[in-house]
Amino acid sequence: MPDSDSRYAAIKWYRRLRLNWIFNTSTFLGNVVIALIVTSFFSQLDYGTEVNYVFLITVLAIGLWVTEAIPPFAVGIFIIAMMLIGFSTDYVFEKSASPELFLDTWTSNVIWLLLGGFFLAEGMSMVELDRQLFRFTVKKFGSKPERLLLGFMMMTALASMVMSNTATTAMMISSIIPLVHLLGKSSPYSKALLTAIPAAASVGGIGTIIGSTPNAIAVGALQEKGISLTFIEWMAVGFPTGLFLVWLFWKYLCKRYDFSEVVLDLERLPKKEGKVEPAKRYAVIFTLLITVGMWLTEPFHGIPVAATSAIPIVLLTMTQVIHADQVRTLPWDTLMLVAGGLALGIGLVDVGLADIVMTKVNDLPIHVIGVTMVFCVIAVLVSNVMSNTAAASILVPLGASLPGSYGIAVPVMVAISCSCALLLPVSTPSNAISYSTGLLDQKDFRQGGLFFIVLGPILAFLTVMVWVLFYI
Template sequence: MAYNDSRRAAFRLFKKLKYGWIWATSTFTGNFILAIVITSFFRNLGYEDDVNYVFFLSVLAIGLWVTESIPPFAVGIFIIAGLLMGFGTDFILEDHKTPVEMYLGTWTSNVIWLLLGGFFLAEGMSIVALDRALFRFTLNKFGEDPNRLLLGLMLTTAAGSMVMSNTATTAMMISSILPLARLMGKDSEYTKALLVGIPAAATLGGMGTIIGSTPNAIAVGALQEKGISLTFVDWMIFGLPTALIAVLLFWKFLTKKLHLSQVQLDLSEMKGRNQSKKGFERNAVLFTLFITVSMWLSEPLHGIPIAATSAIPIVLLTLFQVIKAEDVRRLPWDTLMLVAGGLALGIAMVDVGLTDIIMEKISQLPIPMVGVALVFAIIAVLISNIMSNTAASAILVPLGLSLPGIWGIAVPLIVALSCSSALLLPVSTPSNAISFSTGMVEQKSFRPGGLLMIILGPILAFLVVLLYTWVFH
């Protein structure tokens, strides 16, 4: 019997491998052909060869990101390789050699180092198992009232996602509430509220800081290329209120829709002390977290760039032996590859003037700039529900950057925040996927909140960012 089971499993794996590469290859080829066809029509408009080439790469990258025929990080590498081939050699473009260092330089941009520092913090917090401590802290502060406890867990999740990855925060918080979810049962409305509310809080909370969500870092990096520098505190001025309001609105929506006031909780079994054997490691992580965040927040005082202070967790957590070589290999390096590729594509679009061409066409539309900004926000949240929000921001931020006047600052920020409002499907965000993978929540449970944020997210981002740019710029 065991032999038959192993044969069946091996056959299923063989089928997956056999037909998986056929699907990926055909999809990649289809995207390539489609990009060539679209570019051939674009060439008829009479633009230079370098503009046409970057347009081709952009269309191909969008298609590959949407269909995921190759992983998103591989698209990032492919973009950089395509730019180097086109502008660094004579194989594709003749007499259009440009310094390709600016495309390779995205690997060492401030955004990459900032994200890497955040990854080390997240890994350190995961290693010392801060999940149970976070749950006990929340329980002590908010009590056993179901509505208040859900609010506390969502706020704790949102706060965590502001200094570490949304995915890592969700994984920690979901593991901390799983005992309660199992105690309540799969059919309990409170279980649904927990498994929908916590990933939503992680994603929405990521709006609060530059490192809270990758689209935020992409927007900051793009604005930096334009000579506009946003500090950690600058972002929090508009990002933190947006995150808190979004989390509170989502919490209120869950309490009303699921009638949580009628739920009875018995948490007597979950109040025991956590016997941690990692006292030194935990204190080391908390100390590193405090020092790093303090340096980020006080950048206007000391003037050290946040990318430089991001080395603090890398040095301290390895010095204290919290993070070892095998832990570093688990870091999401693929995200850095995707971000580097997205930044390189954005630089190329600006450098050859493609963004100016697109924005010129948009400005000729019979709608005011306010309407254009709203269209950007809506497109951002819609495509982020079906593809990586990092990829969505990599596509839209460079376009928004080319808008005239204050809109060239506001729209990239609106796009970044709107990308973090995508909550409709289990695949919309890694946070939703982690929650769905528990098997205790159905796909349809994400829809009501996801539809709510498709409407409220862009509107909230639009209003808060416009207020920020009006006051500070």
């Protein structure tokens, strides 16, 4: 990989010379030029100027997401702005859509659901539940290496269903770092732990709507079609799929690494405890139980998840667990990115570009089942080199355009497949956090990444197809 290494080294030094703005500007302009060239060829198909306009925005957004010439959230805002200029004013076309069509993505159920999840994640972090999770895991699974590894993976997966994958990974990595230092960097158990936790966080996030942003994008896209998935309906497919993938990866790690000589002397670990007010810890646990309980029982009480998402926002600020300073540090950029992705999906559908693409796909000499598998494979491959949220923003609206039950199944398959991108340290923030410890090499992610590239789409296809049979 000498060419790749030299390329990254050149970029690194280029930025060190404080020429970041030149690099970003030239990259942005390069993306604009490429998008214009590609669109000029596409326009020769004569689908109409409005279709060409949305195609241009889509190609440009993909390029900006891949190259990160501007931050991903800025691409989301850019998409909304371009949609408003194009269809909600008379500057480009005759006004054909109200501004609310695109601006309402900021207030969709998906946004409020994610925001409630962010508050829960911040509250759990503030009361240092990482140490409690570590002690609880050791107590329940013991000190046998294989069982304890499974315990850490399952606890990570479960936590990531109510917290962001990034926050869960940061919390769990910080809890196991003392154990890793005790065993040493070269220990196979250290490598297993540091690759297992980010994988369990990403794949475990499949379990709930708020567990992973692609899940929320899929639910939002289906909602635009008039199909509302409740929290429990998503869990019916996401929960078993996520946990089964975690279990399979645990079996794989146990076969890949030899733990026969690993001895875990947990008594040698530091006993340092943080000072957390018990009342605040109980307040977080109470809020977590109430909020998740309301989400799970939506079919019975009928209160939308967007409304019950206000519970953690109100309770955690009222009990002084979260202050204004913590609110400012929440990942608001993720909400901007999701809103932009939803706006892009609306544009693709409204001008008919999604239907055009899917008509071409349906004309391919393969059965529609083959098309669904192609979506899954593309989703996992693309998510390895760009944001899985961005990948879902592009692929989910296209999948939702498929006929019949496939229009419900494919968005869910894509969301699950996007969460299985774990090949590189930069594939997910969870991988990046684990890699940033300096205790792993890039090659340590490869086997696990290939494992999920193969099994992720296959399991996504099988479980979602079974789920759709009962859902429909």
